[in-house]
Amino acid sequence: MVQLSRLMRNLQVKPRAERSNRKIPAYENASVAERRARASGLARRRLIEGAYLARGKAFPASNRNGVEDLSEPAAASSAPPPFPVPTSRSPEPGGRGMEGLWGRALAAASGDRVSAAWAAVRARAVAPALEAAVWVCLAMSVMLVLEVYYMSVVSFVAVKLLRRVPERRYKWEPMPVGGTGGGKDEEAAVPGGEAFPLVLVQIPMYNEREVYKISIGAACALTWPPDRIIIQVLDDSTDPFIKELVELECKDWASKRINIKYEIRESRKGYKAGALMKGMEHSYAQECDFVAIFDADFQPEPDFLLRTVPFLLHNPKIALVQTRWEFVNYDVCLMTRIQKMSLDYHFKVEQESGSSMHAFFGFNGTAGVWRVSAISEAGGWKDRTTVEDMDLAVRVSLKGWQFLYVGDIRVKSELPSTLKAYRHQQHRWTCGATNLFRKMAPDIVRSKGVSVWKKFHLLYSFFFVRRVVAPILTFLFYCIVIPLSVMVPEVSIPVWGMFYIPTAITIMNAIRNPWSIHMVPIWILFENVMSLHRMRAALTGLLETMYVDEWVVTEKLGDHVREKLEVPLLTPVKPTECVERIYVPEVLVAFFLLVCASYDFVLGAGRYYLYIFLQAFAFLLLGFGFVGTAGPYSCP
Numbered sequence: 001m002v003q004l005s006r007l008m009r010n011l012q013v014k015p016r017a018e019r020s021n022r023k024i025p026a027y028e029n030a031s032v033a034e035r036r037a038r039a040s041g042l043a044r045r046r047l048i049e050g051a052y053l054a055r056g057k058a059f060p061a062s063n064r065n066g067v068e069d070l071s072e073p074a075a076a077s078s079a080p081p082p083f084p085v086p087t088s089r090s091p092e093p094g095g096r097g098m099e100g101l102w103g104r105a106l107a108a109a110s111g112d113r114v115s116a117a118w119a120a121v122r123a124r125a126v127a128p129a130l131e132a133a134v135w136v137c138l139a140m141s142v143m144l145v146l147e148v149y150y151m152s153v154v155s156f157v158a159v160k161l162l163r164r165v166p167e168r169r170y171k172w173e174p175m176p177v178g179g180t181g182g183g184k185d186e187e188a189a190v191p192g193g194e195a196f197p198l199v200l201v202q203i204p205m206y207n208e209r210e211v212y213k214i215s216i217g218a219a220c221a222l223t224w225p226p227d228r229i230i231i232q233v234l235d236d237s238t239d240p241f242i243k244e245l246v247e248l249e250c251k252d253w254a255s256k257r258i259n260i261k262y263e264i265r266e267s268r269k270g271y272k273a274g275a276l277m278k279g280m281e282h283s284y285a286q287e288c289d290f291v292a293i294f295d296a297d298f299q300p301e302p303d304f305l306l307r308t309v310p311f312l313l314h315n316p317k318i319a320l321v322q323t324r325w326e327f328v329n330y331d332v333c334l335m336t337r338i339q340k341m342s343l344d345y346h347f348k349v350e351q352e353s354g355s356s357m358h359a360f361f362g363f364n365g366t367a368g369v370w371r372v373s374a375i376s377e378a379g380g381w382k383d384r385t386t387v388e389d390m391d392l393a394v395r396v397s398l399k400g401w402q403f404l405y406v407g408d409i410r411v412k413s414e415l416p417s418t419l420k421a422y423r424h425q426q427h428r429w430t431c432g433a434t435n436l437f438r439k440m441a442p443d444i445v446r447s448k449g450v451s452v453w454k455k456f457h458l459l460y461s462f463f464f465v466r467r468v469v470a471p472i473l474t475f476l477f478y479c480i481v482i483p484l485s486v487m488v489p490e491v492s493i494p495v496w497g498m499f500y501i502p503t504a505i506t507i508m509n510a511i512r513n514p515w516s517i518h519m520v521p522i523w524i525l526f527e528n529v530m531s532l533h534r535m536r537a538a539l540t541g542l543l544e545t546m547y548v549d550e551w552v553v554t555e556k557l558g559d560h561v562r563e564k565l566e567v568p569l570l571t572p573v574k575p576t577e578c579v580e581r582i583y584v585p586e587v588l589v590a591f592f593l594l595v596c597a598s599y600d601f602v603l604g605a606g607r608y609y610l611y612i613f614l615q616a617f618a619f620l621l622l623g624f625g626f627v628g629t630a631g632p633y634s635c636p
Contacts, residue, residue, distance in 0.1 A: 127490035130481065137477035138497040140469045145501045147465045151353040152508045158356040159407075166355075166406050171314040175306050196228040197289035197313060199305060200372075204234040204275045205296040206268075206553045209242045211414070216249055218299040220258045223306055230284060231260040234275040236268050270383030271551045272365075273391075277381040280372075288372055295366040299328075299412040307409050308369045319374035319401035320393070322351065323367045323409040329417060335628040336415045338526050339422070341509075341516050343415075347407060348512045350466070355405035358457055360397045365389035367411040374401050384439060385541075386551050387432030394440055394458065398447045416554050419581075419628040424552040426530060427537040430471055434541030435548055437463040471538045474531035478502075479589060483596035483612050486604045525618035526627075532585060581625030590619035 158164045166172070176195055201219045205212055219231050233250055237243040243264070250262040265278050276293070279285060290312055294300060308321045324347045330340040354361030365388075375381070378395040385391055393403070416422040444450075444458050482498070485491050506524065510517045540548055593616035600609040621627055 122488060123490060127488050130484060130488050130491045133476070133481050134485070134491060134493055134497075137473060137481055138494070140473040141477065141497055141501045143465050144469055144473060145504055147461055148349075148505050148508055150461075151349045152512070154353040154357050155349045155512075159352055164356055165408075166311065166404055170311055170318065170404065172310050173314060175310060196225050197309065198228050198230070198287060199224060199309065199369075200230050200232055200285050200288040200291040202232050202234060202276060202279055202291060202293050203296060204236070204272050204279075204293075205246065206236045207239050207242050208237070208296040209239075209245070211297045212242075212246050213249055214299055215294060215296045216246075216253065216260075219294060220253050220256075220260065221302050222300065222304060223302045226257065226259060229259060229305075230288065231258060232279050232282075232285065233260065233262050234279045235262065235264050236271075236275050238268075270381075270388075271386075273381045273383040273388030276388070277383070280375070280380065286372075290369050291372055291375070292369045293366055294411070295413070297414040298325075298366055300367070301411070304409065304411065305369070308406065311404055311406070312369060312371055315402075315404075317400075317402050318404050319371045319396050320363060320403045321369045322355075322361070322364060322403065322405045323411055324351075324405075324407045325364070325367060325413045326410040327415050328412050329414055332415075332417050333627075333629050334522070335419065335422065335526070336417055337516070337519060338523050339415050341513050341519065341523050342527070344513055344516075345509055347405075351405040352407060354462075355403060358454065359402035359404070360454070360457070360462075361393070361403055361405060362462070363389040363393040363403075367413070371401075374399070385432045385436045386428045386549065387436055390433060391436055391440075394436070394444070397454075397458075398444065398450055400449060417629045418555060419583075419622065419625060421555040422628065423533055423583075425554045426534055427540075427547075428551060430467070430534045430537035431541040431548060431550070433463070433467040434538045435544060436541075437467060438542055438544065468538060468542070471531055471534035474528060475535040478528050479532065479593070479615065482608060483593055486596055486600035486608055486612075489605070525615060526622075528615060529586060529618050529622045532589060583623050583625070586619045586623030590616045590623055593619060 201222065203215050203219055205215070208215075216231070216233060222229065231253070233246065235243060235246050237246065247262050250260050253260050261282075261284070263279055263282070265275070268274065270277065280291075285291075290309060292300075292305065292308075304323075308323065311321050312318055325343060327336070327340055327343075330336050351361045374396050375392065377399055378392060381388055382391055397403070416425055441459060441463070444455055447455070482493065485493055502524075506520055509523075510520050516523075539545075593612050597609045597612035597616060600606060600612065
């Protein structure tokens with residue numbers, strides 16, 4: 001407004017009395033044409049000076065020659081103005097002559113007002129809020145890097161340097177060879193079979209048309225006395241044709257003198273937890289000493305029980321023996337390779353450190369052997385969350401039982417190779433974990449007979465940092481705060497939080513995956529994209545919103561992984577075949593990142609645009625389905 005007032009003052013016509021007192025040489029003797037020329041020059045000079053003031057610039061001293069200089073129409077400034085001077089021969093876009101320059105001056109003044117208003121709002125509201133978000137993210141980054149460093153050092157020192165392998169920490173003796181018989185052997189129990197505990201093998205499944213034969217066949221081939229093992233197939237299939245196929249497969253193995261039970265129930269209440277709970281209610285299940293659990297796509301080796309059960313048999317304080325997963329389809333596409341990196345880190349670092357230091361870790365839901373008495377003491381399976389395995393593990397741990405992870409025993413399994421299946425799996429795991437934290441935190445605090453150190457480990461390390469902080473921090477800091485900071489120059493991110501901490505976390509991950517070090521940059525970009533989905537799932541579990549109990553069984557492809565899904569690492573099979581392959585949230589975040597990166601490249605300091613462009617490209621790839629494979633039954 002001040003600039004516009006000055007402009008109006010310059011353009012204001014002086015009263016005749018003031019004009020008559022001014023002495024303009026030879027003005028009275030000038031002709032009409034000369035007078036008009038002198039007046040036009042004076043008005044033009046005043047317009048130019050007003051435009052300078054509207055832009056917040058000082059009028060050049062070389063042009064301030066006084067009114068007397070305007071008496072000569074030929075007098076002109078040697079320095080050209082910063083914009084074209086309107087004349088009667090040079091029309092302006094918004095008008096002609098003086099009217100066009102007047103519009104440009106008003107536009108410049110209006111633009112300055114908008115810029116000044118945005119600068120004030122940015123300085124008083126946006127910058128403080130963004131600065132607070134930066135420091136919150138930095139605090140979470142420090143918590144996360146310390147947790148990762150602690151787990152990495154413990155797992156590396158305990159296993160690699162001190163050789164604290166399970167066989168040296170706990171008593172382990174091989175089972176009597178004379179008491180074993182092959183699962184396919186037609187002979188009955190051989191002498192010495194009475195020394196073997198009774199083991200129940202549970203296989204929960206739901207419409208597993210592609211893999212039901214693999215899992216049932218692997219379980220029936222376990223080396224154990226035939227009269228000391230029971231195979232229990234818990235079929236929750238809703239497809240009558242698949243249910244009939246599974247039942248026929250069980251009857252076929254029963255005809256080979258395998259003790260196999262085919263169990264169904266009226267409803268799927270509780271999903272997997274409900275099926276396992278129902279399976280344990282049978283009288284023959286309650287007579288068993290130990291129970292081994294395998295998902296429908298897992299294929300244990302024949303000596304699985306011979307290597308795991310001795311830990312439970314000779315160490316009465318151990319409630320769970322967890323083994324490592326091995327993946328038969330990790331090289332099908334780029335997404336499965338990245339999943340293998342993340343899960344290898346989970347087993348090598350998280351599970352090994354928890355087993356070595358606290359004798360506790362989260363049960364993975366499969367490829368493990370439980371002591372039946374420990375399950376009963378903790379209250380059995382519960383279906384209050386979508387992570388029934390973690391729920392049981394926490395409750396059993398609070399009763400004083402110990403867990404053991406044996407990384408040398410590996411069980412073949414299948415990774416989800418479609419992005420849709422992977423998203424559903426990650427939602428179930430992340431949402432269920434945070435929801436369990438919400439439900440069990442008071443119980444952990446009030447539990448008796450548990451040390452303060454173990455309570456702190458459960459509440460802070462196991463739940464808060466790994467299940468809450470990690471997914472929220474990854475998306476909030478690296479995909480929102482950092483891109484926004486390029487538009488707010490008042491906010492600066494310390495180099496230790498922007499570079500040193502993520503580099504340290506990446507190095508500690510790469511050390512445990514040396515054969516995949518060349519894929520670390522791609523792994524970082526992919527995990528940042530998936531953090532959008534994980535953060536939403538984490539908040540859903542914490543707040544218990546609409547989709548907190550959503551359970552979608554992970555799609556398995558079985559033999560189709562090799563026979564029908566031979567695709568390049570990055571290109572899916574017909575990515576535009578289904579509309580469902582387009583994910584709107586990822587596309588919207590990609591657009592936001594492109595705007596931020598372009599601003600930083602053109603108008604900003606040019607510090608982060610390269611990273612933001614790469615991250616936007618990653619969001620676009622996943623948003624349009626150019627990651628993973630297209631399952632044979634995913635599209636009509």
